[in-house]
Each structure stands twice: as structure tokens, then as C-alpha cells.
Amino acid sequence: MVLRSFARGRIGLPAEGMAALPRAVADPLPADLLDLDIPVAEVAPGRVRTQAGDIRCRAVVVAVDPPAASALLPALTTVRMHSYTTYYHSAPEPPLAEPILLVDGDRREIVANTVVLSNAARTYAPAGRHLVATSVVGPTAPPEPTVRAELTRLYGRSTADWTHLTTVAVPNALPAAPPPQGRLRKPVAMGEGLFVAGDHRDSPSIQGALASGWRAAGAVLEELRAG
Ligand SMILES: Cc1cc2nc3c(=O)[nH]c(=O)nc-3n(C[C@H](O)[C@H](O)[C@H](O)COP(=O)(O)OP(=O)(O)OC[C@H]3O[C@@H](n4cnc5c(N)ncnc54)[C@H](O)[C@@H]3O)c2cc1C
Numbered sequence: 461m462v463l464r465s466f467a468r469g470r471i472g473l474p475a476e477g478m479a480a481l482p483r484a485v486a487d488p489l490p491a492d493l494l495d496l497d498i499p500v501a502e503v504a505p506g507r508v509r510t511q512a513g514d515i516r517c518r519a520v521v522v523a524v525d526p527p528a529a530s531a532l533l534p535a536l537t538t539v540r541m542h543s544y545t546t547y548y549h550s551a552p553e554p555p556l557a558e559p560i561l562l563v564d565g566d567r568r569e570i571v572a573n574t575v576v577l578s579n580a581a582r583t584y585a586p587a588g589r590h591l592v593a594t595s596v597v598g599p600t601a602p603p604e605p606t607v608r609a610e611l612t613r614l615y616g617r618s619t620a621d622w623t624h625l626t627t628v629a630v631p632n633a634l635p636a637a638p639p640p641q642g643r644l645r646k647p648v649a650m651g652e653g654l655f656v657a658g659d660h661r662d663s664p665s666i667q668g669a670l671a672s673g674w675r676a677a678g679a680v681l682e683e684l685r686a687g
Contacts (some may be wrong), residue, residue: 462606481638481666525660539636541636543629548624551622563611570596571607597634655685
């Protein structure tokens, strides 16, 4: 996403599900302030080079995933990443009524978490079905029957009538967050009007990405006011 100060493109995101988050950020902005789907090839102080041309600006905030951030800002320390594999199942009945993330309190460390996605976003499953997403952290993903056996245990009910829809592996899904957690927060100001935001500057989560964005925005305002 490129935020710019003159007209180009409109946004059109569904109100429900994950798209609700960028919509909540984008909706209060003046129309025509965002350019979408334009990869940034290069950043430098006062300039962003995109496939659609250059943008001149007083501050640049690089808010991309860690590998892309390191490519755009070579001065950044390389971030160690974890891969994530998510198993999607369709169920005739939701194994839980609430829109909550279930973690494995017994720490068997096969499943990291599981959630009935359609409890939070009803449109994520057709009428009469429910979508369960279960994630595993690490480079090797267990076979689906192993995961399903864990789900039977975690939800405390049979999963025999569930259908395995697909398994999606996301390499470089999350920045590693080794203890002590208190050292996760990293600087967002890189100097010369360059800033960086994202979950790799805070905790590896949406909350961390938002918190780092808040810090980056504050740092930009401070620098622009000083200049
Ligand atoms: C399967 C999965 C499940 C998750 N579940 C949860 C959860 O339940 N709760 C939670 O808190 N977190 C969860 N996370 C983590 C969460 O998604 C991330 O922490 C968060 O999205 C990080 O936000 P970000 O803005 O730092 O980066 P991203 O969300 O990665 O956004 C970076 C954006 O930059 C774009 N980009 C990259 N390169 C360029 C370029 N050159 N030019 C222009 N754009 C570029 C990318 O396309 C991307 O849209 C999950 C992650 C995965 C993979």
C-alpha cells in the first residue's frame, strides 16, 4: 500500500473479516489518498520509487514484511522468521460457540492455535457449514490426520464428520520472538526521514504491527514538526 497526497485509485474492501482492519484505518482518510497494488521497488530519503513512477515526500514509512523491509532498507538487521502452516476444515456444527482462539494449554506443541473463523466472520463459510482454521508453527507440518486428532482432543468432540479443505503453508509468516519478550521493541526511526513499521518492530502480531505504526507515526510527526 502506498499512501500519497494526490489523487489515484479508490479503495473497496469488504466490511467483514480481516479486511475490516485496513478499512478501519483507511475509512477516515480523505478519498483518493491511497494507491493500492503498486509494489515499491526502492526507497531513499525523500523519494519512493514504484512501478508507477516516483513519489517525492518528506518522510517515508516502510511498513512491509521483514524480508521485504530488509530489501528496501539494507541497514535493517535481518529478522529471523518462523513459518506457519494452517489447516482449514469445514464442519457441519461449530465445535465452539464463541469467536475465540483456542490454544493448547497442555503444551503438546503440535497445534499452536485453532479458531472457528466463521464464528467471527459468518461469510467465511456457506450457510450450514463452519470454517475451522488451525495453525502449526515451524518448518515441518504434521500430516492432516495428526492435526485432526489434536483437534478432537482440544475441542473435546468428534471431528469425524469434518472435511479437510486445504492446507496453506506460509514461509516467513512471523518474526521469531525469543525470550526475554521485553526486548522485542525496536527503533522505528532510521534517520534522514526514513521510518520502519511492522510486527518485526514490536511483538509478532497484529497488535505489534499497530503499536509500531503508532510509534512510527509519532516519530514522523516529531521529525516533520522539527524540520
Ligand atoms: C496464517 C497466519 C495467521 C495469523 N494469525 C494471527 C492472529 O490470529 N492474531 C495476530 O495478532 N496475528 C496473527 N498473525 C500475524 C499477523 O498477520 C502479522 O503479525 C501482521 O499481519 C503483521 O502486520 P504488518 O503490517 O507488520 O505486515 P504484513 O501484514 O505482512 O503487511 C505487509 C504488507 O506489505 C506488502 N508489501 C511487501 N513488499 C512490498 C513492496 N515492495 N511494495 C509494496 N507493498 C509491499 C505486503 O504485500 C503486505 O500486504 C498471523 C499470521 C499468519 C501468516
